[in-house]
Amino acid sequence: MASSFFLSRWLFLRLIGLTYLIAFLSLWVQIDGLIGGNGILPAASYLGQISLVAGPERFWRLPTLCWLNSSDTMLHALCAGGSLLSLLLIFGIAPAPCLFFLWAFYLSLSSVCREFLNFQWDALLLEAGFLAIFIAPLQLRSTLGRAPPRSLAVWLLRWLLFRLVFSSGVVKLASGDPAWRSLTALTYHYETQPLPTWIGWYAHQLPGWFQAASVVVMFFIELVLPFSIFASRRVRMFGFAGLVFLQVLIAATGNYCFFNLLSLSLCLFLLDDSSWPRRWQERLLEKKEAVKRLQWPLWILAPISAVILFVTGAILLGTVNPRIPWPTPVIELYSLMAPFRSTNGYGLFAVMTTSRPEIVVEGSNDGEHWLAYEFKWKPGDVRRRPGFVAPHQPRLDWQMWFAALGNYEENRWFMEFLIRLLQGSRPVLGLVAHNPFPEAPPRYARALVYDYHFTDLATRRSDSAWWRREYKGPYCPVVSLERRGQ
DSSP states (O other): OOOOOHHHHHHHHHHHHHHHHHHHHHHHTTHHHHHSTTSSSOHHHHHHHHHHHHGGGHHHHSOOGGGTOOSHHHHHHHHHHHHHHHHHHHTTBSHHHHHHHHHHHHHHHHHHHGGGGOSHHHHHHHHHHHHHHHHSOSOSBOSSOSSOOOHHHHHHHHHHHHHHHHHHHHHHHHTTOHHHHTTOTHHHHHHHSSSBOHHHHHHHTSOHHHHHHHHHHHHHHHHTGGGGGGSOHHHHHHHHHHHHHHHHHHHHHBOOTTHHHHHHHHHGGGSOGGGSOHHHHHHHTTTOOOOGGGSOOHHHHHHHHHHHHHHHHHHHHHHHOTTSOOOHHHHHHHHHHGGGTOSOOOOSOSSOOOSOEEEEEEEESSSSSOEEOEESSSSOSTTSOOOOOTTSOOHHHHHHHHHHHSOTTTOHHHHHHHHHHHHTOHHHHTTEEEOSOSSSOOSEEEEEEEEEEEOOHHHHHHHOOSEEEEEEEEEEEEEESTTTTO
């Protein structure tokens, strides 16, 4: 008897709807400060530059509804529309059309947010959201749906899960990073991850043998368990348990926004209807009558699947062995599809960061006495407890972590951020927790780099500090509006 996935699909569609809702609401409360007219990287200015360079090709190279209107009102409309469509999807109303427009709205925002919406989970949401269109029943009002999902659509989502997890393990070995190969990576990870948590602080105190054993378990889950996706039902259930276990641990020790929820939703298709509690099956599936005409037709799904498998297979092969050259047809096809961010490569933390440089931003009116801006979630005050903010993603705080690993010349947005502080931009100031210049903006701004380290248990008990820090030097030259041209 063929497996059915009515229950798994029902739950998956609601979780993908919840993920979209979180993503749109999280971005909505930050969008003015990030890409609004008075934000760090205004979308309207960016589109104007692309229009001059790309001409008519701009619509393909940068697919976004903001070509119709790039005002702040349009940005808010996309966030509001995405939030509303997410709710409709959660309640099972017109799932397929909702998923299409959710994908289009999030792609539109991703295209104009640049660095701020360029994380792997943003790409994962777009790819999973696109594939979810073909798993959705073609009904205006859907509970479990009368049409079973196509097996091909189920396998596309399983293939995405396999690539996500397996690639994450492969890149750690392929990078040659000594921290992963020596099994010491987790002695650094909890301290150096982008937005640490207080549970991560305690995990950092665990002995080295435990951290090494944890890395071994992680490699087993990422490199071995993904193959359970292609195995029998019992083996898939074991794989499901292991993959869920990994995501729960990641969520408990770090702040990775909606990534864990999205990853868990993909795991659902390792379970067919017979894997769920019997009372659910009896109550919900007893009178289920499949209606084939409500499925996606194969003449649409088959060619789309072939292209996706062809391109993503090449990406995965390149991840396993980067020395393998891509054939010209693969390069051309990938180039055509890349702007839509729905056929992606994955692999988090290929190289483990072993130190934690942090940027401290300060302002001054006389160039001698400086006051620090405090961010909402990234480390600053050494006595402030690292908190949980997921599933919300404070995009500026995240980008500050990446900026600290490089220099200001590689992160052009950072200088625009300092200029907005000097201009007293209210939307940008809304992205920070404490503005030391509430009456009027300062004349000068600067950024300093400190090395941050978790304290140990003894220090924590004695002076309540979660961090200790050492000054390293300036991150960029002192900035003032008078000297902006320089």
